[in-house]
Amino acid sequence: MSTLTTQDTGPVVHRAGPRFGAEITGVDLTRPVDEPTADALREAFAEHKVLVFRGQHLTPAQQVEAVRIFAEPFDHPTALRHPDHPLVYPYDVVKTGKAGTWHIGGLWRTPVFAIESLVYEEVSELGGHTLWADLQAAYDDLSAPFKDLLASVNAVYDGNAANYAQGSRKDAPGPPVEHPVVLEHPLTGRKGLFLSTSAKRLTGVTDQEGKALLDHLLRHASSPDYTIRFGWHPGDFVLWDNQATWHYAIDDYGTGPRRYRKVLATEPLRPATRTA
Template sequence: MTTAARPDIRRAGPRFGAEIDGVDLTRPVDDLTAGELRRAFAEHKVLVFRGQHLTPDQQVAALRIFAEPFDHPTALRHPENPLVYPYNVRQTGKASTWHIGGLWRTPVFAIESLVYEEVPELGGHTLWADLQAAYDDLSEPFKQLLASVNAVYDGNAENYAQGSGKTAKGDPVEHPVVLEHPLTGRKGLFISSSAQGLTGVTPQEGRVLLDHLLRHASSPDYTIRFGWQPGDFVLWDNQATWHYAVDDYGDGARVYRKVLAVEPFHPAPTE
């Protein structure tokens, strides 16, 4: 049976982010609810559903409301569903840098989602920054410069898998520093701390530009922060935001499951 409850969308910050109540993702949702959730995702970029306690199959089904899940070529797979990737930071390490997922491929992941299974008693929050808002605040001459600049990243998918030692670099992959969002058309910065350099400028200019862009995009002016409890489900727009897992919990537990998507579904038009 599908659920027909209307979602209660509560803004979590003035720029972006929302918590969704009133929807049970352990059951299929009706088409009207799915359309409302897609529109909320397009607007708010980060959606949090508290206390859902989704199984691996239910997490895949939940992400299918927004996009078709991606079959990652190198990630460790969950035994209950091969589109689900388990993480335990005690084995895989912590993602405590500002980053965008899937930079080894073109296009990068459109959506990333997590279900939390274990979290530290205190700490272990996640930050997101709105890269589109960060772009909006740049001067027009600077925007014109960045329009012709790409960032270079490691193209080896193995180096992005859980616990990778990142020893053998792959062929370089370039992504534009300014991305026009494929769904909304809105422009935003598209930069990650793993960038190896910038094209279209001299190496010296690239170092200065890259340092400025990384500091600008991570400004508290553009960020939102969420803390977690077991069972929480979050998904975010990987082409409009970047994220940072705060490492303030020592050797505490942080266990979660990830599901990815590449091509997002367009939100249905409003009546």
Template sequence: MATVTTHEIRRVGPRFGAEVIGIDLTHSVDEGTADQLRQAFQEHKVLVFRDQNLTPDQHVAAVRIFAEPFDHPTAAKDSAHPLVYPYNVRHTGKASTWHIGGLWRSPVFAIESLTYEEVPELGGHTLWADLQTAYDDLSEPFKVLLESVSAVYDADPQNYAQGATRSSVVETVEHPLVLKHPATGRKGLFISTSALGLTGVTPEEGRTLLDHLLRHASSPDYTIRFGWNPGDFVLWDNQATWHYAVDDYGDGARVYRKVIGVERPGDTSAA
């Protein structure tokens, strides 16, 4: 039976990001609450639910409120559920760069989410930056230029797997530098530090342009920061933000589970 809830959406930054108070995702929620959560997700782009302690099945069910859980072709799978991907940074390595998930595919993942199991005593926070607001603050002539440029990325999903030793790039995929969000229609920058180069400009122009955009989109003006406790659950809009896991905890523990979401078949794009 679905649980009817009264909850609070508590903003954590002036531009984006929120904590959801008063919802227990270990139980299913009613459709009215699910609609409110989807609206909050579109508005805030990063939602944190504290002290949830979700099982793998519950984690998948929570993501299903927002998107269709995705079967990753190369990620190591949790023995308890094939749509859950376990990470232990002592074995898989750290994601301490600004990045977007799923750049090997088009479209990229709509949502990424984590349930934390072990965290360091100090440090190990995660940053997100709002790529849509970063785009808004660019000049109009610069926006016109960016509309005609794409970034090139490695298209091999194996090179994005946990702990992978990257092979040479054989096939590439292009993503526009300006993405019109499929759900909201809002434009934003769409850039990651793993970009191999830019199309439509000279190599020298591309290096200069890429360097500027990476610095601009990671400015503190556009970021929020969360620290973690075991049991916390977070999901974020992978098409409106990028993120950075701060590596300030040495060899401390950081163990979590990931579930990815993509658009459901039949979802309509914003006009």
């Protein structure tokens, strides 16, 4: 049973877009949640891929337990840790820099993180929204011959975990790692594009073909047709399916503040099978 209870109303799903994304109300994640509520949240996550819980103001330990409803938190080998919990990683863009590109987290490892989550502590009064794009919907809209081609293509990334820590110079040498550009989701079996702007090259095709393919796929997967957008207030909690979406933190807030805490997770939990 999950260690995290719910308010009397139970979770209520408010869809953020026609394809994916939702805000959840009726759940207090600062208290334990019972197993039916946890399973309802897992079902919502499997369906909507990005879940936002407003105004939760979770402590570091509560954030870890909230993520544990969905998957086991991940112990990052190189990230700087929060003094109050070793599985929480603090970010302050003034010190760590901004992540102003479309990207997937954890591409230095196989498999990548199943889930990423953030608790916002300080944000600019205006701007600083985050975009997510549905990589599975983007894949669905490709032609059948193009899908056949991509089935044998991999993307090459930097495989050194040290380059993915907060504020790192990202120049530590290390072996590359490859990921398929089409991923079959481990829970749902649904196929989706799986790539990031940090891809160095594609395998299985010539360098010239790979450059053209990568350029097209990055543009296609970031089309507004596949995106949702959320703005933030201190205390908001968000988690997303890192194997079905990619995200982009909009840098339109200049020198304004942006502090948050991250918890990562692997091996997502399946929603319980319902019986009549």
